[in-house]
Each structure stands twice: as structure tokens, then as C-alpha cells.
Amino acid sequence: MTEVARRTDLRARISLNLRAVVGRAYPRVIGANREPSWIFFEAFLPLLGIAAYVFIYQALGERALANATDPAKVAEIQANTIYQALGERALANATDPAKVAEIQANTNALIASVVLGGTMVAFWLNVLWSMASQLYWEKEIGNLQLYMMAPMSRMALLGGMALGGMFMTSVRAVSTLAAGVLVFGVVYRIVDPLTLLAVFFVTLIALYGMGMMFASLYLLWGREAWHLSALMEEPIFFASGFYFPIGGLTRVPVWGSAVAIAGSFIPAGLGLDAMRQLALGPTAFGGQMWLFSVDVELAILLVLAVVFLVLARYALAYLEVLAKREGKLTSRHQ
């Protein structure tokens, strides 16, 4: 093949795959927003989930402030406090105005963490249900064989799904975040918006890269994929610290650190930790609730993004051959 022909071929392939990415992203970007019901299901309902945690943290904060000097209440706070450090400080320093302000700041930081975590939940659910298990659903509705028969790269197919999913979920996440800020009156102190954006996008790339890797695995697992998604949903909420700063887990003796490290393999956990540091200031919670520094977390996220994308590429190529050998790309009705 001549150099010119090779270049033309390369250009044609790039053009083909870019079109494929846009084509596959289209139904998610345009089509999904045609159903206004998403506002109720994906913006309002998540807010209720967030509200539950917000009310708990508000109640804990208020009790800490009001009753820290009452011995009976001290015992009650000790029994009820989830966050040891916060609880102990509340008990010791509630009467000091500076410490009162700190407790109030910590309460705001907790609530702000929950709103941010609740926003990221949308991405995690999207990765689980609309990314990882998507190829399985595509097979069920008969699209998969048409995708696999087309000349586009399989990564373009997954990339389109991921981009569309990111856009669609971002719209929902922003709605949840805005509603959370307005309803609960949380305050963010963003000092480095560029780094925050960088962390957010790298987190999404790593998260959706993981979704792309799962998508190819789910292709073989078929119906079991649904159960796996269900299995991964709630435990990851906990292990990745969606509703509390993940560093809090490291304060739990014996198993806390192990769960926090395991949970941080899900990029949402690390990304959320870094974003909380950037949105609340690294000194929030006295700087005691973070897993790693933002730089370290960003570096790990970058590595995870590359690893997941490379694994997705090879897993899909391998599993496509396997599925073609076993007849699993087209076996819906035969």
C-alpha cells in the first residue's frame, strides 16, 4: 500500500469512527431528553435520597451544638456519633465560639459532600445500567448484530455510548446539584476551578472507561449481567463514599481502610474525594477526612483511565471473537 493510500485510508477510518461516535451518542443526547419524565425520576427522586442524609447530618450537628454540655446528652451524642473526630470535638469545644463555627462549617461540609456525592451517583448508575449492561440490552432489542456488522471500530461504538451517557447524565447531575444547593443552602468554596474541572473530566473518563470494560464482559455473561449490576450498586455507594467523605472509612478500625482502598478502584470514589477537597477546601473537616491529596488522586485517576480504556479495547476485541465463535452476538431468537 502506498503512503498516500495509507493516509487516505487512515483519514477515512478516523472520519468513519468520529461519525459513528456522534451517531451512537445521538439517541442519548437527543432522544432521552424527549421524555420529560426524567425530571421527576432522575432529578427530583435523587434529591430525596440526598435529603435523607442531609437531615441526619443537620440533626447531628444541631445536637452537637445544643447539647454538648449536658451530661445526659453527651452520652447520647457519643452513642449516636458516626464521625468520631467530629463528635469528640463537638463535645469538647461546643462552648467555644470559634469551635462552634468550626462545627457549623463541618456540618455544611458534610451536607455539601452529600450533595456532591448524590450528584455523582447519577454517573455511577448510568455507568452500571446504561453502559456496562448496554451491549446485553442491545442484543435483546436486536441492535447488537447491526452494530457488530458495521465497519466502525467497536471502541467508537462504546465511545459514543459513553459520550452520550456523560452528556445526558451531566444534565441530570447539574439539575440535582443546583437543586441541592438551593434547597439545602450548602456553600462551596472553589479555589481552583480548573483543577476541579480536570478532576471531574478525568473521573468521568476513568469511570466510563470502566463501564466500557464491563460492557464487553457483560456481553458474554448475558442475563447474569443484570444481577451483577444490581450487586454492584449499593455496596459501591458505601465503599466509594458517595454519602460521606471516604476518608472517614479509614478511621474505622480493622476493615475501614481496606474497604476505602477497594472502593477507590471505582474511579467515582477517588474523583469524588478530590472534588470534595477542591470544592470545600482541603482544610474542611480539619483536613482529616481525605484519602489522598488531590495531586495523588488525579494521578491515580489518570492511570485508571488509561488502564480501563486499554483493557476495554482488548477485552472487547477478545470477547467479540469469542462471542462470534459461540454464536452469542446473534443468538436472541435462534
Place this chain on the structure above:
Amino acid sequence: MPFAVETRDLTRIFAGKKRIRRKRHASEGEDGSGPVTALDHVAMEIHDGELFGLLGPNGAGKTTLIKILATLLLPTSGEAYVAGHDVAKDPFPIRQQINMVCGGETSGYGLLTTRENIWMFSQFYGVPSKVSKARIDELMHVFGLWDKRDTKVRMLSTGQRQKMNMIRGFVTDPSILFLDEPTLGLDVNAARVIRDYVMNWVRKRTGKTVLLTTHYMMEADEMCDRIAIIDRGKILACDTPANLKRMIRHDTTFRLEVDTLHDVTSFGSIRGVKNFSHREDIATNRAHLTFILEDESPVAEILSRITTQASKVHSLQKSEPTLEDVFISMVGRGLE
């Protein structure tokens, strides 16, 4: 120029579900519990510019063959080439030149409009948006779907949906199009529109090839330049419809309409009966029999066996051989 499609000793065996129960008999492979041979050393050549038909009953291997040629399934052994490229080793250039439409397909996304849905699939082939939209509009007029262009896919009827699928197949302007039962379940008018367009597409353009699988004998007879009759994974015959009919021109075909029969198996043992097919019509409580006979001598014996079952003969007709007769003669049963 190589053939548009060529297969050599193409075999595909599906492993089956061995875990369901233990294999007790050698014949268990046929009931789905053990390995199933879907294609058995199939050798076939389809010329460039040909409208080629694959005729066979359910489970004959038609869809498996198309899926292999569409690079969706790997052969167990043997070789298959599409546009000169090996389906197993070199699928990319094949995928650039093919498309496939299946009957009863439910592809696409219900939230998208008909036009958006077809456009989306065209993007997977790298068709520029402007070209794609112009083609979609043109094809929508041809297939009578123009007034449904902005209707969401989930609101389309079966026939409209199949027309949309056909447009999806043509919008990428493939060189080789695989049509797997494209008119399945469609009304007469919708099926006619699709048949006419496919025939014109192949005949009026150069370098366009269609591989069509169908249940409908009349469709195959009318549309195809050549037809391969396939059963249990084997190609039994391959020729033009006229030549296939000539193969049984020395035989005599009789069609009978009788009251429902209790036993039809004994007809096969009558001397001079080469093959026969039997179809019950539950609505009228009648049976339709087609006999391929060496000559007219067995007719008396056939009628005698019908009347001994207290069945009444409503019509008896001697006819010219049709493609269906060829099929019955080779396969030993009708398609329906």
C-alpha cells in the same frame, strides 16, 4: 473478478446446551440438547450482480449462513469469502460493502424518529450526514414512508417498521445486501413494494448483489436469478428457477383438497409416489395434499386410501411443476 460470495465446505456446528441433561442417544443432537450441525459442508458461489435466493424450511441453516457471511458468526470449518475477503480473517473490508435486513427486526430506538433512526445507522458506515439525509428522504418516498418520517419508531406498525429496516439496509448503498425473510408477516402491498424495489435495485444498477432467504416460493420464483434449496444444513440443488422446475418436468404433480385425514404417512409407501406434502387448514377443517408422482398410475390408490379414512375429496388438480413441487420433491415436505 472474484465471486460476490463464495463458500467452500462451510460447516457450522452449534455446541448446544449439554448441561440440561445427559446424552442418552446418538440422535439427541437433533432435539437441541447436544451439538447441532447448522451448516454441513456448504459450497456455493454467487455472482456479482446476481439476485440469489436461499430457499429452505425453518432450521435449514439459511440464517446461520447469512450471519457467517455478514461476519457475525465464525464458521466451525471451511471457508467463506465475501467480495473476495475471508469472513474469518479479514472482516473489515467486507463490512464496508455489506448490509443486512432481517424480517421482523425490531432494531433502533423507539424514542428516535424514523428518519433519525436510519440516519444513526448510516453513521456507523461513515456516510456523510448530507448524503445520508438525501438518501433517506428519497428512499422514504419510494417505500411510502415519507409521512412517517417524524414519527417515533415505537409508534410504527409492523409493516412500516419493516420498510424502515429496508431503508436502513439501502441507505449505506452496499454492494452486497443480505435479506433474511424481508417480507415476513407483511401485507401484500408492503411486500410488493419491497420486492419491486429490490429487483430494480439489482437489475438497474451495476455491481449490486442480493442474497435473499425466503419462505415464500412465489417470491423466490419471481425475484431470483438463481435459487439454492437448503435443508438440514445442506444445499440440495442450485440453479435458475426454470432449470429447477425442469428437473421434475417428467414428474406429475397432483394437488388435492380433502377432509382432514387421520393418517398421511402411508401415502409414502404407494408405488410411484416420489414425494408428497401435507398441510392442515384448521379454519376449514380440510387438508391440502401435493403429490409428486412418476406418472398418473398411483392416483387411484391415493384416492382409495383417502376414502377409506372416511374423508371426502373436494378437489383434485393436475398441475405444471412449480418451485414448491421442486422443493417437495427434494426435501420431502412443504415449507408451511
